[in-house]
Amino acid sequence: MIIGEYRVITKEDRARQKAIYAAHVAKLADAEARQLVAEHFRRRMEIFEKYDLYRDTFPTGLDGGSPDENRELREEAKRFNEACKPYFERIKGKK
Incomplete structure (x- = not known):
């Protein structure tokens, strides 16, 4: 649904993303990779859902998002990359 310049995120949108x-x-075939990625996606959804209530009040709209939301998403990406390093090293060593 579009309101002015903003697109309202609905429960159906979040269900589709999930x-x-x-x-x-x-x-993913590997159980460890499946667990790492599932945890990452779960955390991202928590961040998105946390800010959904306020999303249409952000001055930059949906495209810009909240600075706090963007910071949390960057922190989650860094956490995910750090968590994956040992996995990637093991995979690289198997080749």
Whole structure:
């Protein structure tokens, strides 16, 4: 739904995003990779849902998002990259 310049995020949008994330996780063959990615996606959804209530009040709209939301998403990306390093090292060593 579009209101002015803002697109309101609905429960259906979040459900669709969760389904997309679940499909990505299901494609992974390795159990450890599946766990790492599922945890990352779960944390991202928590961040998105935390800011959904305020999303249409942000002055820059949805595209810019909240500085706090963007900071939390960057922190989660860094956490995910650090968590994956040992996994990638093991995979690289197997080749």
